Amino acid sequence: MNTKVIKGRKIVEGIAEGEALVTKEPISFMGSINPKTGYVIERGHEIEGQCLKGKVLVFPRAKGSTGGSYMLYDVVKNGVGPVGIVNVEADSVVVIGAIVADLPMVDKIDIGEIETGDYVVVDGNNGVVKVQKRDNDTMGD
Amino acid sequence: MNTKVIKGRKIVEGIAEGEALVTKEPISFMGSINPKTGYVIERGHEIEGQCLKGKVLVFPRAKGSTGGSYMLYDVVKNGVGPVGIVNVEADSVVVIGAIVADLPMVDKIDIGEIETGDYVVVDGNNGVVKVQKRDNDTMGD
């Protein structure tokens, strides 16, 4: 089982793990996401139509409205939000939402090394992300 | 008849003459003067209680409200205003009022050389002020 360990910067403490949902496009929790369903609703976005529920959300950086803090908090509280966040550069609006939602978060990560479907552990205590590649056929070594 | 000729800067064209009303304190046509009567109403002003009507008003510079332009225009139109103005430094608010009131005006004058009661000619075409001292006993030489 080859697991990559990538060192980054810790943003919000706590450990979270789950399937990665990766996009190269910035996300605005206000406007890109429907907080009631956790689906990506931004027209033409790379992961439009995908659902954040239970996923480790991996994206380069945030964009858009400062409403994003409460909307990240709301989507998590609604039980349809991501379990952890990995960024290249953490934007204060997302950080603030993650703090109040106690959502483990790490940035300064080269997100090119993670693909949708990989199994990812977000270690917010040490600012580390562990990636277990999805396409590894031999399960459960 | 000893008449002093003082060279200054022309502000508004035209010739005006009359008795000088001189003060060393700045004047605000909005606040110092009652436009209906031409009397100086500013409490504690050096020439409080005096009337501007028919006088050549001599003061160092303006102060206060930009309402002064229309109030100078109004006091002149009411027939109770000064016939000419002499300043050390002309303030735009007074200049604007004098322009619309066609009131001859000259500045850059050392007003120390003029006393209340002197007979003064304000030559706005050449920026010159002629002063005939009041205390000259032999009248009509």
Add this chain to the structure above:
Amino acid sequence: MILTDEEKRMLDGQYGDLVRKSMKILVALGEIYGAEKMLDINNVHSPGVSYRVAGDAGLNFVKDASVAGRFEVPVTLNTIGIDSENWEELGFPRCFALKQLELLQAYHTMGAISTYTCTPYLVGNIPLRGEHVAWGESSAIAFVNSVLGARTNREGGPSALAAGITGKVPAYGYHLDENRKGKYLFKVDIDLKTDRDFAVLGYFAGKIAGTDVPVFEGIKRRPTLENLKALSAAVASSGAVALYHIVGVTPEAPTTEAVIGKQEPIRFGKKEYEEVVAKFSLEGDIDFVVTGCPHCSINEVRRVAQLLAGKKVKADFWICTSRQVKTLADKMGYTEIIREAGAQIVCDTCPVLAPTSSKGYKKLVTNSAKLAHYAPGLWNLKTGLIEIEDCVEAAIKGYWGGKV
């Protein structure tokens, strides 16, 4: 971070639990971004005031805070989710409105000022050059940092609330000189005249600059306040730009060198302009027209009233503005002209922060790049980014021919 004794007491809970939690958020933020100390602030503009944004989680968060919390410093409120005075007439759903009013009650209990607008600078909240403030609302952040030269980071609802309770913000990001220099230089090769022109430039630059600082040179004409309002909203929609410079116009950019040194500029010409416009272009029947994102100034309301005088609109037409600007528009007769034309002056809210209308609009035209960007996802419709004159024409005809 080095805290003063007072700040330590706040963090220890000696001033109550809300102050403690607020300081905890601010200290966490400071630690993440390497702030060395806290800064005193005297001015907060709070986002997260629309129930559509706050949601139930935010509503409870603010209600909990309002039990004992009182704002230490003036806090003006951003745009909300309803027109607070005629939401019923405008068809806002009752259940949403009641939750919204509940959220407002919590903010008022804490002493917030009910401006309900994304243009605080148009209703008397004007931070001064170099003043540290805690502002939310991405368009207002870009305006206050760039045009007024005040200093704020992008504050979310919780951090703005924390700043209002404590009068403190961590000294990181745009509060520090070194983070206010330009990163991307843009050379504007075309003559920008209208608010839409500046919106298009902003949308183009925001996408490239992301969270960094764009610098614009080559803008010949001095931009009006409305031009800069449109630019500020656009750069903060396609990106997360909190500060931009316009050489010779904004206070921190007397020359290009002073703010970004030597750099090969990214060109913004006719081609780039049309690419952005092409992203938001549509033709045919128009059922929804909106201007006032960010909220209209009186000059914008006047322009619309002049264009609507004696006309009738076929499409629903919202003119979004602040309650204060509407007061002036009422006095000058513009509200009457607009109402007679069948259009609506909508206060306190806008389509992005209001619940999606049940009228099932299909095609929206606007002169705001921010609205054109958000409306498709939030209201499930197509958007066109056109001039204000064309917006009014489209409203009157209920149709837009689609010329760029």
Add this chain to the structure above:
Amino acid sequence: MILTDEEKRMLDGQYGDLVRKSMKILVALGEIYGAEKMLDINNVHSPGVSYRVAGDAGLNFVKDASVAGRFEVPVTLNTIGIDSENWEELGFPRCFALKQLELLQAYHTMGAISTYTCTPYLVGNIPLRGEHVAWGESSAIAFVNSVLGARTNREGGPSALAAGITGKVPAYGYHLDENRKGKYLFKVDIDLKTDRDFAVLGYFAGKIAGTDVPVFEGIKRRPTLENLKALSAAVASSGAVALYHIVGVTPEAPTTEAVIGKQEPIRFGKKEYEEVVAKFSLEGDIDFVVTGCPHCSINEVRRVAQLLAGKKVKADFWICTSRQVKTLADKMGYTEIIREAGAQIVCDTCPVLAPTSSKGYKKLVTNSAKLAHYAPGLWNLKTGLIEIEDCVEAAIKGYWGGKV
């Protein structure tokens, strides 16, 4: 002066007589002050809108202009002589009010914006750093030049009208860099906290600086917008100061050297403070209390409402503000609290620009140095310059003990 061809055509009367007369005034001003050219402006704030100021001469001047004149650029109107909505209830004389409304009609015909306030920057008219504008109202001139870093000379009614008609001003005075340097350096030795403190400083400095530029150093606390509003009004009452600098605060004074070089400062300490206050001190029964000169911000109205809550006033108490700020005060319940206490929110006007009340007031207290300066002459009464908290106490008790 070198005029462009377009400007020559305007002066020749090819755009009608009003444009010709307007250019004549502007060219005359330019010639007097040695301007080399005209500047384009896009923003006028017009004084001379109160009938008490314009008088019949001004009324006819503006009515003549309004026959064919239309403003080319946005023109906001300064404070007028009545509360435009409840002048009857407040006892303004009918004949004065009708003349005032006639004057307003003339301005509106030309397209003026009915802001009716001396705080245009609190209601959305915010010129930008370095922007050339044509502003009247001495307090607003000092604020916009000094605090926002825009550029205007002291425009009177006729020149503001001319600028609104032509979109031009002559390039002299504060439009030019060389005239914006400091002339008199003041060292502030005491801790200025309140709006009255800044008013007293302004009154002291205005008398000395006259028409020149004072520079203030030693101000420890960053002044609030309200502090600077009070300072701006005071410097332009005891003097004709159009521009001041506060080292480290206002945009053009990062350091003392940068704006005034080396100079032995004039000290402003406790003694100087008390001398100004002594000029406006009185004791005994108070029959008139006024705050809001310049017009109140929402923070000031809130402060008064907090102090008046549950109380009753004995003296007449005017809280002067703009219509827009009152709209916000209504929504936040402050208007109601103030009315219940027997005090009045008065919009659009103030004692200096309104007709002298027939109530024969004898003793007025205020926290505004400008009002304290003008009221004695205009309303034939004595004035006291005290803190806002003391103003409210005096209103409640109908008495002021006179402690400085």
